[in-house]
Amino acid sequence: MNSAWVPKDPAYEARVRESFSRQTHMATLGARIVFIAPGEVHLALPFAPQFCQQNGFLHAGAIASIADSANGYAASTLAPPETDVLAVEFKINLLAPAQGEGFLACGRVLRPGRTLTVCQAQVFTTGTTERVLIATMLSTIIVRPTERGGAGAA
């Protein structure tokens, strides 16, 4: 459905990587970019015991973190130069316990827009066991002129 989407910034990949490198939360969690294409970004996260909930599964907030960033960067691939993207809101359904060797958050643009872009992320387990869909997220993302002193959700 998105075959015709063309990035408005030829340097979209460098821009995603540069912004990602400034997200200290991603480095702290241990997430890394594994795929970038127009309208789509995938992030991988190894399991780590310091980000768990009470039963030893990865905390929903950690899963939400990589899904949110995957969706934000998916939106960023289609945004014009000199803009920044910010999540306005997201909703996540947790479909199975976040247990596994690692996790893959696949963010994808459902509808790009001048002001708002809507994305969906699927989060899967990775590793030697069967791949399981553990979460799905719908995000609304605002595209705005870059201002490092930055502002809020609108």
Added chain:
Amino acid sequence: MNSAWVPKDPAYEARVRESFSRQTHMATLGARIVFIAPGEVHLALPFAPQFCQQNGFLHAGAIASIADSANGYAASTLAPPETDVLAVEFKINLLAPAQGEGFLACGRVLRPGRTLTVCQAQVFTTGTTERVLIATMLSTIIVRPTERGGAGAA
């Protein structure tokens, strides 16, 4: 509206604190419990530069983490003994940039249920500047018999 809600587990506070102590993600973020009452739990989180997004604000996933835990433990205060709570889904609106000395996530039960409990969290900035509402979250939480080997969202 919730004045008549009575915890079904007299030891609700100890149970919340015990479960919270097992959430390594909360310890890693630096969150702590500041208030527990029937149907309501507040968590405080200091700002920390290692959990930020690209503009130096706290990452939405870190904000979502404390709002999710605040809502889960609010639900837990009204749950029977020998049960565990798990978020099925949540939706968060990010209302202002997460900049401040610290953050307070106030989780509150909107409707308790035998199987499902619905909670809402408000997240505020704390510190010497004016208190700002930076996020609001609606969560659906399932109450289930405790099983440490645990399972998923339903």
Added chain:
Amino acid sequence: MNSAWVPKDPAYEARVRESFSRQTHMATLGARIVFIAPGEVHLALPFAPQFCQQNGFLHAGAIASIADSANGYAASTLAPPETDVLAVEFKINLLAPAQGEGFLACGRVLRPGRTLTVCQAQVFTTGTTERVLIATMLSTIIVRPTERGGAGAA
């Protein structure tokens, strides 16, 4: 929290009523405006058997309809002249069956914005029985220059 919000359009009430009168869906459902104030609009809906789900309760889509309009018009009270409001997305939790003589949807602005406004609606039963909170909705609403030929969510 919203005591200082001042409508940017002195004719905000007339504008809400005029727009509401063009929502044929509200007339078809039988909804009417019962309260308008800066940042807040309440809609009343009588129960009607032709808008039900399989068990004879009002359909969730009918409840969502009045909550969505209540939130949209709450946002509209704070918007500048010559603008229109459109829901970008909403999330609703259905807390109890929609059975009763009537329903009241109370929409309220949580955070007004130049581009995006976030609102929350609570839907209650009305009539001779005890008032029950049956639903809560969080909405993201975009404020845009009026164009009757109109367009979409962004």
Added chain:
Amino acid sequence: MNSAWVPKDPAYEARVRESFSRQTHMATLGARIVFIAPGEVHLALPFAPQFCQQNGFLHAGAIASIADSANGYAASTLAPPETDVLAVEFKINLLAPAQGEGFLACGRVLRPGRTLTVCQAQVFTTGTTERVLIATMLSTIIVRPTERGGAGAA
């Protein structure tokens, strides 16, 4: 992904049609079932001027109504006999104005569960013009023993 899902009720199609026939709201809107398969139900809705918002597009509540029913019946195809399904919550993103000759809501199970089933619906325009994705909905649905005197969301 759902190729192995087998309906637990061999009469799943009859049961969906019987329940749908009791949803007066669907008849009032003019919706009809166009596709039923394990884990998937599609509903068609013609445009009608009496269900519109202020600009003459179909009201978001009408779109939400058919998406909600499509998701509920998709869940119902995988539920055991003598059970009923109820939406606990849903979130919808409105991607484009609901203008067109008609609309198709395609509901699909993302994850079936004993207690909770998560579904996603896509709503498209239909007719002589290009098909446009106008909305996407994520729903959480509870499966419960049938009781016509019925109850709420949990």
